[in-house]
Amino acid sequence: MAPSQQEKYDIVIVGAGPVGIVLSLCMSRWGYKVKHIDNRPVPTATGRADGIQPRSTEILRNLGLKRQIMAFKPAKVYDVAFWDPLPGGQGIHRTGSWPSCPRFIDTRYPFTTLVHQGKIERVFLDEIQKAGTTVERPWTIVGFKNDGLDETYPVEVQLKSIDTNVIETVRTKYLFSGEGARSFIRQQLGIQIQYKDPISYVWGVMDGVVRTNFPDIETKCTIHSDAGSIMVIPREDNMVRLYVQIASSDDPDFDPRKTATAEDVQATARKILQPYWVEWDRVEWYSVYPIGQGISEKYTLDERVFMGGDACHTHSPKAGQGMNTAFHDALNMAWKLHAVESGLAKRSILSTYETERKDIAETLLSFDNKYAALFSKRRPTAGEVGEASHTTAAAGGEEDEFVKTFKSSCEFTSGYGVAYKPNVFTWDATHPAQSPLFDVPGVRLTPGRAFTPTTVTRLADSNHVHLEQEIPANGAFRIFIFAGKQDKTSKAITDLAANLEKERSFLSVYRRADIADVSFFENHLPHSKLFSICLVYAGEKNQIDVDSIPKILRDYHHHLYADNIPDVRVPQATYAAHEKLGFDVEKGGVVVTRPDSHVACTVQLSEGSGTVDALNAFFGSFATKPLGQDSQQSRL
């Protein structure tokens, strides 16, 4: 079939595990034509990954899926308890415990949510369907090439129905491998896996309902005993998950296919938990799970065929990072493809997918090593643990190596340790965009890190809302204008609005083509599909004069807010959001976040054109069109 006659897609996604479903949902919702296949006849039924980390919970909420996930009534893990052998074969005792997400991490969800991958996948699959894409199964990929025969759809992909053996050849702009550890696409590209830790492991994982007098059965525990080690993770519906290490490649008789029956694991667990008793009411799922710690050398060769999730990085299940890292990979990929395909960003920005996400995977792997060592070599004492749960990031002071490692680990495992390094999307002094207004003095936000949660009152309906969630995951950059006190910044806001209106502002240049037909009820993207704007005043709701806010900002009528809700983290503050983020209410300032809610830059709010000039320079550094050159009035 000639390329011109082949069915064409914006993206072909292979694999409907965590990375595939997040990417598929974003691209489908944002209006792209998606072909999505999976080689299993049905979605995951039980088992596999089950821990949703705090930052991932934010992402799920931003995708509008948190409520459905929470409807499963998942167990929530706030703490990890450590159990160790007593001398003389007297069994185990608790030596300490600590919060899995200590208070120095400012999150609304200081817990891991335990619900198994199958349920999470089902929620996504329903939403993907609603967004117009159906995952076809069982289908597999049998070949692909970036032959460029069609300039717009350069990649040809051959897919095969496993039921009928029919082969379908399609063309696509992008091909994405979310195939998991044994990625066909990665193998075809000849991309190697680098093994970090030369040791590989075999793990047994069992979900079931147990009766026991072990007091921490509803708490996440790592238990070391003379009879071996085990990790206990509470689950929904009185279930519990046990992880048992069955073999390690540094065992003298290592066999990567070594296995153990469910009964073996139960017997081991009984011995380990002495002096407590344990009995199984039922076993829901059991699996043996061999794993090596590897990372893919490249995530793409041509910025047309990409990979993510387990196809790029594998590691032990101990820290429950597999699914969470996959979510982040997918969201990162999604908004960057959108930035390019919507015409906003130059194609070259796609290289940041690999640089950003591979860097995180490297951190994950070295963290995984450290975590393993931490678990097997040294037990914390209760005293240290108490410290860790009380010390705040700001407090400073002396801490021993263990507590330090632990603290950085918590940040990492919670997902809040993800700190993208400076690049075109993450401003620092080396960024091509230069203006004295970048980096607002006193502001406690770090470009590259997730935006801090704050609660404000929405003026349109007086609802108390979570500002960081006010823009749903819509692929747009988010501009939060902290306008301080209205009487102090009214000229700066007027000037900002006037400069946004100019014909060559980022907002005008990327104005929606369909602006005349935008729905009356459009709340987030009235002007441009690429930018959402929020305006927050320090003050009581009734003190804010909405009529005097410039029209271009009032068009975001659902995104005007009063900063008047108390926050327990800044209990003395009158304007808690400004204060927590570090904005001076006499001056205000602007935060730009990327579509994934990581801070891109902060800009001072100034009278004149400076603020918008800085924003134009920032967006202009990767935009396809020149920004900010002239000063005509726009048609917005």
Place this chain on the structure above:
Amino acid sequence: MAPSQQEKYDIVIVGAGPVGIVLSLCMSRWGYKVKHIDNRPVPTATGRADGIQPRSTEILRNLGLKRQIMAFKPAKVYDVAFWDPLPGGQGIHRTGSWPSCPRFIDTRYPFTTLVHQGKIERVFLDEIQKAGTTVERPWTIVGFKNDGLDETYPVEVQLKSIDTNVIETVRTKYLFSGEGARSFIRQQLGIQIQYKDPISYVWGVMDGVVRTNFPDIETKCTIHSDAGSIMVIPREDNMVRLYVQIASSDDPDFDPRKTATAEDVQATARKILQPYWVEWDRVEWYSVYPIGQGISEKYTLDERVFMGGDACHTHSPKAGQGMNTAFHDALNMAWKLHAVESGLAKRSILSTYETERKDIAETLLSFDNKYAALFSKRRPTAGEVGEASHTTAAAGGEEDEFVKTFKSSCEFTSGYGVAYKPNVFTWDATHPAQSPLFDVPGVRLTPGRAFTPTTVTRLADSNHVHLEQEIPANGAFRIFIFAGKQDKTSKAITDLAANLEKERSFLSVYRRADIADVSFFENHLPHSKLFSICLVYAGEKNQIDVDSIPKILRDYHHHLYADNIPDVRVPQATYAAHEKLGFDVEKGGVVVTRPDSHVACTVQLSEGSGTVDALNAFFGSFATKPLGQDSQQSRL
């Protein structure tokens, strides 16, 4: 058919509106055999009541239904805005706004949740089904008599299938009318309705999607204009509800059957909203709704046949109280029937259903009058409003009549104004139970009012939980032991446990018959189906020595807590729950709440038997069996 051959029920519920469904759900879940009928062929589809008040949201959460309701993505009303005519026919302008649930009300849900009755009913109907009862429809009631022919099932009820005309005669312990305003049962009993306000009204209610430039369309508003008055209530899915008064019996040409078409109402709304424009995308529901302000003289004649909801009280829809009052009626009825039928309480306590709920209905009606006057006679100014939203209950100071009325109104409409008067369940100095330990000095809880929300850490799994929600609506009394610092109160706690263990303690006397077979996973009622116990220590989680807690309290292993979570309402407090409620952490104290979460009494925590003696005296004042006479050890 002889009485002995008739099908027998614990309760027959007629009507599946708000009052019927709450009662049916509770009774079905608590193990009673329920016959439930409704004369409509299908549940409510659209329209009718739609505002769930803050306190009702607590109740829904306690029934485990909040998540399902919130899944409808309801609109939330935090504020009410007032609009009035400008002089000289220039249209309307906003004169003020105020929070519908100001900060002096300590609630987790300071908003009204807007979702229509049909959706709420559907959620209940599903849960009722899960609990083993099916609402039969269309069935009606054609006769009943309390003939006492069967001592246990004294009431005979005749029900008729509207489809087949088949009549079924059943016997029951109780018959409940949740039939709404035109109750057949009330008529048969010859109970009169007293009309409070001689004026009756005809209201038009319209739900639809509108486009408008009226800035408060997402806010609840009352609008007075030269062209008439209207109330605007935002709804889910960009909908809005308009209430228009069509006729009033003090109009010179009053006709209670006066009506208006949807087009009439739209035309009136257009005029009223001048200078703003408004257009309808669609009308979802429209109804004309005649209403008189009436209250039933009696809620029961024989304490076997009861009524609740609109069968007992009707009033204007302005304050959105109909459905909410029905919820409270039903919950009050349910736990009292359970207290009697479970063998805990003497039958005479059933009289408190009428005394408590009729008193609230009287308050509702006089409030409805006041509210109407407030709306039609006097407009607040913006300045007064600002005050109202800032003043806290504690602050005191001078307030004008309007602000005072407003504040008490807010408390009432939010559901937190419900304050049951002293009676056998609501301790005051006149209560039959006497002990110097009643009423803990400094404690800011009022018997008769809902228990204040506090957040604590659950020791079993370290989850941060809402203490007031930790016992689900299970029909049991709730005993919250605020144990202060463990080292200060350890003797008092040991003594309390030892006295609970005694053979004639309330807990031992009402021990579960099936105590040997209680599920390993039973969290709330391990000893008695009538009492749930929670134990809260002031301290960090790791500082609490669980092993030293007496066994009888440790049996509530899911109800041991650390008071260590900061609270924005007591920002300086180390032990926020103790501090907020007013408990001295050196001394502690006990709070008893009724099964509906209203505070029954508070008791000082003392060494020796005094605390349990006081609790025995309290429960003994309505118990069927003598409590607290001897000092043998129980078998618990």
